[in-house]
Amino acid sequence: MKPIRRSFAALAALLPITAHATDGTAWDIVSGLTTEVGPRLAGSEAEARARAWSVEKLKALGFRNVRAEPFTIRGYVRGTDSAMITAPVPQRLAVSALGFSGATPDKGVEGELVYFATLDALKAAPAGSFKGKLAFIDHAMMPAQDGAGYGPYGNVRRQGPAIAASKGAIGVLIRSAGTDHHRNPHTGATNWPQGAAPIPAGAVSVPDAELVARLAALGKPLRVVLALTGKTVDGLPSGNVVGELPGRDPSLPPILVGCHLDSWDLGTGAIDDGAGCAIVTAAALRAQAGGQALRTIRVLWAGSEELGGFGGDAYARAHVAEPHALAMESDFGADRVWRVGMRIAPAVGQRIVAALNPMGIVPSRSSEVEGGTDVEPIIAAQKLAVVDLNQDGTRYFDLHHTPDDTLDKIDPAQLEQNVQAWTEVLKIVANEPGSLAP
């Protein structure tokens, strides 16, 4: 429960490496993005300001061929969000609309709130059993170092609203896909099947979900007034920002390092994903410290990741004709790298494992690699080599998609460990003349 700042010493003590003197670049980027831009929802005027800021920043840092690459998206424009339990006792809930929620009238919708302890329990409810009612979907997500809970429990957010709608619910509330105990809801996009009519769908904070569960346990019917007035809008402007540190041999395919520039609107996008852009960019620069790298390193600060990976899709469409050598992404906060997974030429992989070993980073025992949402489309299209530097996610879902995603949550010591781990990898792959293919 102690604030992050006070746990820096303990967290930094996890890092067995001799401290590298930080050059301040990573902190400067994430501090600038969160302070001078702030929240930057996909498709918004703020995301456009973020692109302008990013182009200037990358140029100032010495990147070449820096440009924004525009595209348009179907986005979500937030309105006013509120939820109030009206029976058996009045209690206000801390709520956020999910991205692509259906809209309520300004005064909201009111009805009985039917409690389900799990997504499976909702699935088992009879079709048509929600006439005039709303569903509440609870779950039991716990923290995990590798973030394993976000798959199954995140499905409550991704799938739950559509399932409730298919059974006739007039609205849905979920326990946030989060592991903290603060009155800050976790937003995020939900999915609707083609042709389905969206219903109002919101997430309440974990303490509010626990309150709903206790009220439901009293055995009296619950009622709720839910007002979520945001709208889904087509044709909103978005875009990626790319820049390069040219290599000594421009004929070799480049190394692509990605992150996303957009953020949810509740916080200021520090850990998700200002930190990722800070890490990959600072490492690309530091990898030149011993001399210009052999291969070009291209950074991709993608737009509109949060609403469906639109930036990654746009990048692949725009650049599929250019060969790439390898792609990596940082999009899991700012806490330390603890594990490396790879799909790469074995001899190169062995050198990476050896370089990361003194930093306490261990090889993954799984053959699965992820790449990340913003680079996955180009990885899939070109069957690229991939290195995953897995970060410690124990507290990631305390902050993810909440108002609490702010600069103070970033531990400078762990941010620096990320930059150094990325630098070690980039120094190897960007100076490898041979094929990186597995």
Next chain:
Amino acid sequence: MKPIRRSFAALAALLPITAHATDGTAWDIVSGLTTEVGPRLAGSEAEARARAWSVEKLKALGFRNVRAEPFTIRGYVRGTDSAMITAPVPQRLAVSALGFSGATPDKGVEGELVYFATLDALKAAPAGSFKGKLAFIDHAMMPAQDGAGYGPYGNVRRQGPAIAASKGAIGVLIRSAGTDHHRNPHTGATNWPQGAAPIPAGAVSVPDAELVARLAALGKPLRVVLALTGKTVDGLPSGNVVGELPGRDPSLPPILVGCHLDSWDLGTGAIDDGAGCAIVTAAALRAQAGGQALRTIRVLWAGSEELGGFGGDAYARAHVAEPHALAMESDFGADRVWRVGMRIAPAVGQRIVAALNPMGIVPSRSSEVEGGTDVEPIIAAQKLAVVDLNQDGTRYFDLHHTPDDTLDKIDPAQLEQNVQAWTEVLKIVANEPGSLAP
């Protein structure tokens, strides 16, 4: 940063006592108040519901002479709170009006926001220097086991708005008097000198205050739109709830144990002060476990503490003609008791120290005793004996007066340690036939 729930094991390990089987009474009270009543702002309809709930609960627990003792107060009725930085970049702030804030129009007031790093810096600003401007008052409160930071840094909230108003400011924002790093502002009452015209006064969360400080450091003028539409209202209904466990000798003056029933409206009043009512009430009952105590124990669940200690004043007015033997209060959360301070007959004090020693509770090295806001007026009027069971306040000001003051923040193991420490003290003082006076 880990949520409270996950740190129970670590916190419980601090408790050297052999675990007592909890009777569940304390948890039942604080769970009931937060779930079945919820927030209960002084003077509100919710506080009235809390009184009705409390009368029923105390009767059900076996207390006698249970009644509400009504009085009226000058209260604060919250409106809509919002704050938005508009320059140098748009950034929304998480804000709460302070109690007794002046009201803005619905659209708010707009002006330059002048940053002061400390209350002293504001005091040094020239009179009349705020024409059309608002003040931002920052500070550097840190956590302390004995809560020492709340005195000096809490003065930013108590005194800062009136000082800014005296220099012509049209509004004021402060860094919350808090030690957490969540986007949850800490509300609380502010004070206006007799005859002063209140100005709009709000507190922003600690991460937002840090953002304002970083924006101010950019060197460009800040502008803000502040809307705080709540109102100060006279003649609102409030009241205390009292109940007794009669002693074997009704001629002996009773032991008074206090807490407060009202809470701020942002959270549900779990640690402030549902836990206090839970602790004193459960301990009063458990002190009868070896047989009816010699002296009557009277519980006081005071109303309207948060707005100025109105319940304690009303209790003293109503009961000053009745002799009391000793008064104690619990109003510092639910974390473990670590120290005892006393003003009491020395022989009785020695027995209390000996009884608490096996629980890791040490005697205070200070001669100061506090009693607590709700019992201070009767202590002062009758020069009563006092026992202070000091709780660990290290994380108290992470939660105090915030939306995060919810049931999940209470560690059952530490709550139980409180009940047992109080029981040890009450068994001694309520069975002492001689004078308790120091």
